[in-house]
Amino acid sequence: MSEIVKEPSMLLQKEMIARNYEAITSKHETGRKVSSTFVPGNLNELLLCFDIVNNLPEINAIQNGMRKLSGNYIMDAEKAGHSEDVCTYVKADIGMMGAGNIAPNGKPFPKPDVLLLSYTGCYTFMKWFELLREEYKCPTLMLHVPYEGDGHSTKNMRDYIVKQLKEVIIPGLEEVSGIKFDIDRLREALRNSAKAEDNLVWVLESGKHKPSPIDAYFGGVYYIGPIFTAFRGTRDAIAYYDALRKEVQARIETRQGPITPDGSNFNDQRYRLIVEGPPNWTNFREFWKMFSDEGAVVVASSYTKVGGMYDLGFRHDADNPLETLADYCLGCYTNRNLPTRVDILAKYIEEYEADGLLINSIKSCNSFSAGQLMIMNEVERRTGKPGAFIETDLVDPRYFSAANVKNRLESYFQMIEQKRLGTAKAA
Amino acid sequence: MRCFIGIDLGSTTTKAVVMDENQTVLGRGITNSRSNYDTAAAVSKQEALVDTRLTLFRRSLEAVPGTADVAEAVLADLERNFRHIQFVEQLEDLERTCIGNVKGPRFAGREKPVIEALAETFRRLREHSATQFAPGFRRKSDFFRDLAGGDFMHNGEAVCREAGLAFDLILNIYDKSIIKVENRPPAGDIEGKFVRALEMESLDQSLIAAPVKSALSIPLEETYVVGTGYGRVRLPFPKEHIRSEILCHGLGAHIMYPGTRTVLDIGGQDTKGIQVDPAGIVENFQMNDRCAAGCGRYLGYIADEMNMGLQELGPLAMQSTKQVRINSTCTVFAGAELRDRLALGEKREDILAGLHRAIILRAMSILSRAGGVKDQFTFTGGVAKNEAAVRELRKLIKENYGDVQININPDSIYTGALGGAAFAVRAVLN
Numbered sequence A: 001m002s003e004i005v006k007e008p009s010m011l012l013q014k015e016m017i018a019r020n021y022e023a024i025t026s027k028h029e030t031g032r033k034v035s036s037t038f039v040p041g042n043l044n045e046l047l048l049c050f051d052i053v054n055n056l057p058e059i060n061a062i063q064n065g066m067r068k069l070s071g072n073y074i075m076d077a078e079k080a081g082h083s084e085d086v087c088t089y090v091k092a093d094i095g096m097m098g099a100g101n102i103a104p105n106g107k108p109f110p111k112p113d114v115l116l117l118s119y120t121g122c123y124t125f126m127k128w129f130e131l132l133r134e135e136y137k138c139p140t141l142m143l144h145v146p147y148e149g150d151g152h153s154t155k156n157m158r159d160y161i162v163k164q165l166k167e168v169i170i171p172g173l174e175e176v177s178g179i180k181f182d183i184d185r186l187r188e189a190l191r192n193s194a195k196a197e198d199n200l201v202w203v204l205e206s207g208k209h210k211p212s213p214i215d216a217y218f219g220g221v222y223y224i225g226p227i228f229t230a231f232r233g234t235r236d237a238i239a240y241y242d243a244l245r246k247e248v249q250a251r252i253e254t255r256q257g258p259i260t261p262d263g264s265n266f267n268d269q270r271y272r273l274i275v276e277g278p279p280n281w282t283n284f285r286e287f288w289k290m291f292s293d294e295g296a297v298v299v300a301s302s303y304t305k306v307g308g309m310y311d312l313g314f315r316h317d318a319d320n321p322l323e324t325l326a327d328y329c330l331g332c333y334t335n336r337n338l339p340t341r342v343d344i345l346a347k348y349i350e351e352y353e354a355d356g357l358l359i360n361s362i363k364s365c366n367s368f369s370a371g372q373l374m375i376m377n378e379v380e381r382r383t384g385k386p387g388a389f390i391e392t393d394l395v396d397p398r399y400f401s402a403a404n405v406k407n408r409l410e411s412y413f414q415m416i417e418q419k420r421l422g423t424a425k426a427a
Numbered sequence B: 001m002r003c004f005i006g007i008d009l010g011s012t013t014t015k016a017v018v019m020d021e022n023q024t025v026l027g028r029g030i031t032n033s034r035s036n037y038d039t040a041a042a043v044s045k046q047e048a049l050v051d052t053r054l055t056l057f058r059r060s061l062e063a064v065p066g067t068a069d070v071a072e073a074v075l076a077d078l079e080r081n082f083r084h085i086q087f088v089e090q091l092e093d094l095e096r097t098c099i100g101n102v103k104g105p106r107f108a109g110r111e112k113p114v115i116e117a118l119a120e121t122f123r124r125l126r127e128h129s130a131t132q133f134a135p136g137f138r139r140k141s142d143f144f145r146d147l148a149g150g151d152f153m154h155n156g157e158a159v160c161r162e163a164g165l166a167f168d169l170i171l172n173i174y175d176k177s178i179i180k181v182e183n184r185p186p187a188g189d190i191e192g193k194f195v196r197a198l199e200m201e202s203l204d205q206s207l208i209a210a211p212v213k214s215a216l217s218i219p220l221e222e223t224y225v226v227g228t229g230y231g232r233v234r235l236p237f238p239k240e241h242i243r244s245e246i247l248c249h250g251l252g253a254h255i256m257y258p259g260t261r262t263v264l265d266i267g268g269q270d271t272k273g274i275q276v277d278p279a280g281i282v283e284n285f286q287m288n289d290r291c292a293a294g295c296g297r298y299l300g301y302i303a304d305e306m307n308m309g310l311q312e313l314g315p316l317a318m319q320s321t322k323q324v325r326i327n328s329t330c331t332v333f334a335g336a337e338l339r340d341r342l343a344l345g346e347k348r349e350d351i352l353a354g355l356h357r358a359i360i361l362r363a364m365s366i367l368s369r370a371g372g373v374k375d376q377f378t379f380t381g382g383v384a385k386n387e388a389a390v391r392e393l394r395k396l397i398k399e400n401y402g403d404v405q406i407n408i409n410p411d412s413i414y415t416g417a418l419g420g421a422a423f424a425v426r427a428v429l430n
């Protein structure tokens, strides 16, 4: 995604992403079809069966956030009438379209051939695609995914999704691509996915080591890149996660921490945190540095689960191809109810032997933010570990107040320190 | 004796507290934060050390039979003399700096008369200083800049008129020099100055010289300094000497009132709700987001908008008989809402009462996010001095949380520095 960490796996990922942008922007030359779809619950394996290239508007917004372009795009979108309170990914996307719709490789994004809405847990997605449909006048395929209001999915929900896949999504993709659906191709892709997923889980769980060889939030967003985007189901993803695993393994053997934004080894880890909520992208590096400067390493995060909770045991299953796609969509982190999120976070605190839970509450993302204060209080109560709350935004630079965030973070770290002293004395 | 110091670099004022190892407060000092944090820290610390000496004098005088009823008067004289000596010393620094600045094409050929005019002006200032520090004289400010500035205008103009010089020549030099002098903390040697102060006045030497000198002979050893406040990163000490103001306010409030469980701090830039445990350790906190709406600064804007002094807002609001509802605690919109209300014919005091309520409502929301208000509740920060804000707070706390004990300390402005000093003690003694 950017040059911050220069490890072989990062370079590999950079090259993969560049290749995907090339595939998207050269569709007129290659004749390939392009679909726009979102990260949570995306059906990449299915798209692969139809040779459709996958374009992800959220990822484009993140790219523009990190490249400091989103601020102007958002303001342009507001000038066009979009309210201040709307998810800033959407406004960054709309603004980008207005400014020529240029992909990171400098070439214009082509019109998508299909809008595939495969996860409806965030209402914003629907509105976003309505806007895109208006703009591109292309077909929209919508897979309705029920919310896990009771904390778990039922057979009914699964059947409901499978039915939609059979009756709406697959025929729709056949029509757009002109390619007949081949279930064996899907099985092959799902087998590839599962392999990569095994390694991803291994990497994310390496945060249990001390020192942690990874940062599961700032580093974690790179680790999830290929699996949650256009590469799940491909051999490229398998190769990437093999390489990544080796890198992390080497760090475990030499008892090394991850690399900090400064490029040094982060071995002096004083605080182990669990983080809930997406990061801020416009000031990503500055934000990360506020943690690493204080010796705070993130050992597990919920954000690295937005596209699937593999660490809870889910793997794409080639033996049940359509059912597994249904389970995948249902199991997204933001499709889980609040008590389940509390369970997950409290479990992380215990299993990763963390010092506490930090919540980064995103101003313009209701999907993540609703109920977060309650989550924090509940996790604190259950684990006895201190929690803290900071507020930023995804890609709107106006909502990142460095002084305010730093103040809260430092207070939080010192609070942990003080509590440790307190308990040490009591013991 | 071992001294532990906390320095709180706020956005408008810098405070320092000196403590001994039993966590007893020995002295407090305050200064304006200006643009130079290093100086502000040095000056506030020096002020706190001066105050510490006065505490030691008081203690040592109290031990002498027969001084009980004169002790306070003696101490007041001593302090006045001390301040006078310090003032004259800074005046000399200012004079030297001014004279050093008489150079460049502007003064070519005129250096001599300009220097003479400056020397004469400062001679008059020194002469007049005795009056400014005479017993019973009410100084309008304690800051050197305010005291010297007014006098300089007045005397400088007269001197220039007599000498046939343009006043703005020396005024220009003054402006340049005062900034330098102000950003240079007054010279140290506090003890030497106290000795001179002691000898200056026709005090009953036989009675007080010995106790004062014995108090002076106690060495004040700066054992550990902890810095806090928004300017803390600018403090010239290592990172482990720096604590966040949230922790310092929590601990400071605990020291003032050991029963404290919830702290509300409304400062210039932010509002914080803090929960502390029985040992003063912060358990949880919430604060305003990037927007400073409803903080102390907001009252400053309102005062400007109404053409009033900040201190006048509270008393005027207290006169209100009816409450106007103000919805916006946004600094930008408050002005518009205010003008709108005035245009509708609402009374200023009623509008002000509404504004105070709006601020406190916002603080209540931060408090509830931090887990509500528990007994005892301590209110700190500049706004704690505003009676109208306090009245609203009491009302709303009672409505929402019932009869919790509400503590407001007259020294609450020092809460952060106090917590810092306590951290300094703990850093060494734990």
Ligand code: SF4
Pocket: A087, A088, A089, A090, A122, A123, A124, A125, A334, A364, A365, A366, A367, A368, A394
């Ligand atoms: S989940 Fe949040 S960030 Fe994603 S589209 Fe919805 S509102 Fe925006």
